[in-house]
Amino acid sequence: MAGGGMITPSVNKGYPGKFTGRVFITCIVAATGGLIFGYDIGISGGVTSMPPFLEKFFPDVFKKEVLNIGGTNQYCKFNSQKLTMFTSSLYLAALVASLVASTVTRKLGRRPSMLLGGALFLAGAIVNGLAQNITMLYIGRALLGVGVGFANQSVPVYLSEMAPYKYRGALNMVFQLSITIGILAAYVINYFTASMKGGNGWRYSLGCAGVPAIIFVLGSLCLPDTPNSLIERGKNEEAKKRLQKIRGVDNVDQEYNDLINASIESKKIKHPWAKLFSRKYRPQLVFVTFIPFFQQLTGMNVFMFYAPVLFKTIGFGANASLFSSVITGVVNCVSTLVSMATVDRFGRRGLFLEGGLQMLICQIIITVCIGIKFGLNGNPSELQQWYATLVVVAICVYVAGFAWSWGPLGWLVPSEILPLEVRSAGQSVNVSVNMIFTFFIAEIYLQMMCAMKFGLFIFFAVFVFAMTIFIYKLLPETKGIPIEEMAEIWKAHPVWRKYVVDENEKPTSEMVEEVKIAKEG
Numbered sequence: 263m264a265g266g267g268m269i270t271p272s273v274n275k276g277y278p279g280k281f282t283g284r285v286f287i288t289c290i291v292a293a294t295g296g297l298i299f300g301y302d303i304g305i306s307g308g309v310t311s312m313p314p315f316l317e318k319f320f321p322d323v324f325k326k327e328v329l330n331i332g333g334t335n336q337y338c339k340f341n342s343q344k345l346t347m348f349t350s351s352l353y354l355a356a357l358v359a360s361l362v363a364s365t366v367t368r369k370l371g372r373r374p375s376m377l378l379g380g381a382l383f384l385a386g387a388i389v390n391g392l393a394q395n396i397t398m399l400y401i402g403r404a405l406l407g408v409g410v411g412f413a414n415q416s417v418p419v420y421l422s423e424m425a426p427y428k429y430r431g432a433l434n435m436v437f438q439l440s441i442t443i444g445i446l447a448a449y450v451i452n453y454f455t456a457s458m459k460g461g462n463g464w465r466y467s468l469g470c471a472g473v474p475a476i477i478f479v480l481g482s483l484c485l486p487d488t489p490n491s492l493i494e495r496g497k498n499e500e501a502k503k504r505l506q507k508i509r510g511v512d513n514v515d516q517e518y519n520d521l522i523n524a525s526i527e528s529k530k531i532k533h534p535w536a537k538l539f540s541r542k543y544r545p546q547l548v549f550v551t552f553i554p555f556f557q558q559l560t561g562m563n564v565f566m567f568y569a570p571v572l573f574k575t576i577g578f579g580a581n582a583s584l585f586s587s588v589i590t591g592v593v594n595c596v597s598t599l600v601s602m603a604t605v606d607r608f609g610r611r612g613l614f615l616e617g618g619l620q621m622l623i624c625q626i627i628i629t630v631c632i633g634i635k636f637g638l639n640g641n642p643s644e645l646q647q648w649y650a651t652l653v654v655v656a657i658c659v660y661v662a663g664f665a666w667s668w669g670p671l672g673w674l675v676p677s678e679i680l681p682l683e684v685r686s687a688g689q690s691v692n693v694s695v696n697m698i699f700t701f702f703i704a705e706i707y708l709q710m711m712c713a714m715k716f717g718l719f720i721f722f723a724v725f726v727f728a729m730t731i732f733i734y735k736l737l738p739e740t741k742g743i744p745i746e747e748m749a750e751i752w753k754a755h756p757v758w759r760k761y762v763v764d765e766n767e768k769p770t771s772e773m774v775e776e777v778k779i780a781k782e783g
């Protein structure tokens with residue numbers, strides 16, 4: 263197993279504590295935080311494929327798409343800078359907001375960030391639902407984006423701090439699961455609103471984003487801040503009482519003392535950013551940068567943002583396009599559950615490698631299908647049933663491959679490899695890189711489709727190939743390894759060893775043995 267250096271996991275620290283009602287409520291709030299993000303990802307594609315919406319805000323696209331004026335090249339029908347901005351502006355706003363949010367989350371607590379995120383999101387949903395002109399549309403998207411930035415920054419931190427030690431990984435994945443539920447909810451709502459009489463369906467689609475926002479705001483109002491955050495702000499006594507409540511036991515001394523020590527240690531670090539860039543943390547820096555980069559370069563969001571537009575491009579009718587999107591949404595959601603159930607059995611590497619291969623094969627099939635049908639000039643021959651089915655199946659198998667690998671693991675792996683001293687800096691890099699490339703994909707997809715035609719999917723396939731090799735060569739298995747022992751896996755890895763091992767430190771016989779096992783694979 264090249265690159266899969268292994269160390270024997272030891273037993274987790276046994277902090278006493280139960281899965282209390284408070285922790286359960288935390289899951290629900292986290293779920294609505296993820297829903298908000300997912301809803302936004304899923305809603306724009308369906309709305310931008312609705313003729314009344316296009317006619318009102320994007321008359322140029324409407325003329326090309328609905329009235330068929332300006333040529334029949336399917337690849338370029340939706341290529342409009344203004345339309346793209348409608349989708350992508352949200353992620354740009356989210357990127358900027360998540361940087362500001364990290365200070366608010368640290369200085370004022372996790373809860374104010376969540377509250378603010380929910381409130382801004384609600385405002386965005388209202389402005390969008392009532393939009394009279396394109397400016398209102400963009401303002402609404404920007405508000406939603408700022409809301410998403412605050413929620414995405416604070417919710418995962420809140421979750422991992424509230425969760426009892428042994429549920430941390432599972433709760434981390436609940437966030438991704440709720441993103442997929444949000445995407446699915448958006449697809450289903452679009453499916454129904456698209457056929458509403460009066461041409462106002464899009465208003466309901468955009469306005470419904472207010473529902474998870476209200477739940478999120480109310481949820482955040484009722485929730486307490488985390489013990490970690492209280493300690494960070496010097497409220498140690500209150501933190502201890504809070505810890506006893508959320509763990510449901512009186513004896514929380516060990517965990518409490520560790521939190522205090524961790525806080526003292528992290529306060530000593532004056533420049534976590536500089537530290538993250540030092541040689542010792544090279545493996546962490548590489549993974550928090552490349553995992554989100556590659557996650558977006560799988561091309562998954564081409565399907566998530568633009569599934570209905572893509573299906574229409576391929577020649578499906580309006581209803582069939584929205585319905586096919588619902589199918590991909592269900593596959594996305596169910597496959598994330600599969601990942602949650604199997605990640606501790608198959609390991610991170612197993613899922614990453616299998617998922618990568620599956621996506622690669624499907625991308626080749628999709629390329630061939632679209633290439634044969636549309637050629638270079640984008641004029642399709644008649645759409646046959648078997649062809650349509652093949653494309654939908656290939657897209658669904660691709661989505662499943664992503665959803666049990668790069669989707670949830672894109673958040674889980676960075677969060678478990680970062681030691682405390684560089685955790686917040688590392689997470690910021692992870693979220694920011696994710697948002698930059700989410701923005702990038704949303705921004706360039708329609709232009710790329712027009713310029714690269716069916717070759718577009720080959721573009722993403724090349725990245726999927728590269729990322730699979732990247733995981734194969736560089737990522738050691740992190741399954742079952744407690745965070746505080748994570749440093750050992752780099753020492754045992756043939757590539758990372760030279761970065762993390764102190765030159766003066768003599769390798770122990772165990773280390774030599776581990777490196778040997780890793781090399782022999």
Ligand SMILES: OC[C@H]1O[C@](O)(CO)[C@@H](O)[C@@H]1O
Nearest residue numbers: 303441442563566594669700
């Ligand atoms: O489920 C798919 C979704 O998951 C994400 O990768 C976030 O982890 C989004 O960018 C994508 O739209």
